[in-house]
Amino acid sequence: MTATATHNMTAPPPTVAWENGVDGALRMLDQTLLPLEEREITCRTVEDVWEAIRSLRVRGAPAIGVAAAYGIVLGVQSALGDDLETFHRRLAEVSEYLATSRPTAVNLFWAIDRMGQVAASSDSDSARELAEQLLEEAREIEREDREMCAAIGRHGAELLEEGSGVLTHCNAGGLATAGDGTALSVFFAAAAAGKSIHVYADETRPLLQGARLTTWELQRRRIPVTLICDSMAGWVMKEGKVQAVVTGADRIAANGDAANKIGTYSVALLARAHGIPFYVAAPSSTFDFSLATGADIPIEQRNAKEITNGFGKQTAPVDVDVYNPAFDVTPAEYIAALITERGLIRPVTAENIAAVLEPA
Numbered sequence: 586m587t588a589t590a591t592h593n594m595t596a597p598p599p600t601v602a603w604e605n606g607v608d609g610a611l612r613m614l615d616q617t618l619l620p621l622e623e624r625e626i627t628c629r630t631v632e633d634v635w636e637a638i639r640s641l642r643v644r645g646a647p648a649i650g651v652a653a654a655y656g657i658v659l660g661v662q663s664a665l666g667d668d669l670e671t672f673h674r675r676l677a678e679v680s681e682y683l684a685t686s687r688p689t690a691v692n693l694f695w696a697i698d699r700m701g702q703v704a705a706s707s708d709s710d711s712a713r714e715l716a717e718q719l720l721e722e723a724r725e726i727e728r729e730d731r732e733m734c735a736a737i738g739r740h741g742a743e744l745l746e747e748g749s750g751v752l753t754h755c756n757a758g759g760l761a762t763a764g765d766g767t768a769l770s771v772f773f774a775a776a777a778a779g780k781s782i783h784v785y786a787d788e789t790r791p792l793l794q795g796a797r798l799t800t801w802e803l804q805r806r807r808i809p810v811t812l813i814c815d816s817m818a819g820w821v822m823k824e825g826k827v828q829a830v831v832t833g834a835d836r837i838a839a840n841g842d843a844a845n846k847i848g849t850y851s852v853a854l855l856a857r858a859h860g861i862p863f864y865v866a867a868p869s870s871t872f873d874f875s876l877a878t879g880a881d882i883p884i885e886q887r888n889a890k891e892i893t894n895g896f897g898k899q900t901a902p903v904d905v906d907v908y909n910p911a912f913d914v915t916p917a918e919y920i921a922a923l924i925t926e927r928g929l930i931r932p933v934t935a936e937n938i939a940a941v942l943e944p945a
């Protein structure tokens with residue numbers, strides 16, 4: 586992996602961008618350095634992409650899916666001159682490998698699966714030609730994601746009243762997708778429709794996606810934003826500053842239970858206690874119909890150092906016992922509506938989700 590450039594404030598590097606043809610590479614903005622540095626890195630191997638996903642250089646469910654799709658193309662580059670059987674073996678190997686990068690966001694597995702289906706149904710008779718088809722599929726996943734973000738924004742904007750305070754948790758913006766984001770796309774679309782809104786961004790311990798990334802994005806897009814500590818969310822609701830909550834999701838079960846960044850569940854409970862609607866914005870690629878409820882969503886456990894030594898400074902006694910689940914699951918009953926690219930789903934029930942999203 587190479588660092589290629591540090592950008593200035595006017596033109597941030599894209600979240601992910603494929604460069605050149607099938608022999609190309611994957612550029613991405615290294616999100617671990619934001620907001621202090623806008624540095625682009627170039628992934629040239631599947632190992633680079635695995636590391637970038639695992640260490641959250643690229644993060645957010647849809648962006649992870651797009652990065653993994655391109656990661657597969659990088660992984661099969663070593664087999665471009667091989668026979669098809671060897672190429673398929675390599676494809677299976679890199680797919681399995683990338684699937685171990687992070688466990689919760691289903692978009693990762695969805696994208697890997699889509700790439701596998703292209704290979705399985707291909708009638709190409711050369712490895713290079715098949716790799717080109719895989720690259721085209723990765724580009725298509727990226728294109729679709731951009732369109733899904735825009736549609737989510739259009740559908741969600743109608744939920745926000747003029748003059749609303751809206752709270753969000755973690756980062757579900759352009760940094761988390763190939764487009765404008767999911768939750769943040771709703772804010773951008775509401776603002777574009779002329780509504781004045783004010784966003785409260787939870788800082789989102791332990792990795793501060795809200796403080797580092799969401800405020801960065803909203804400032805660039807000139808959306809008024811106020812940063813709060815996670816522990817302040819209940820109080821700003823009590824003070825009447827928040828009329829709606831919108832978050833993203835990493836995986837949504839068939840009944841609407843939604844996994845998202847740790848702390849989201851607490852926000853949903855707080856919203857319920859204050860009579861504030863809690864919305865989850867997510868594309869169809871984030872739904873996992875193989876899981877009846879959220880009870881079986883795998884929750885990523887991350888390194889204790891993220892809590893005890895966040896960003897390099899030790900803030901807890903050495904060897905203290907730490908629990909660091911990266912996600913939690915909000916039960917469907919706390920979600921006022923799901924905002925998808927195919928429209929709003931409310932009330933959130935398995936039947937309504939299936940009616941809007943499941944293929945006939």
Ligand code: MRU
Nearest residue numbers: 644645646755757761833834846
């Ligand atoms: O650990 P992260 O930063 O990848 O977690 C991201 C989130 O929880 C986002 O809210 C979610 O992926 C939705 S992104 C549109």
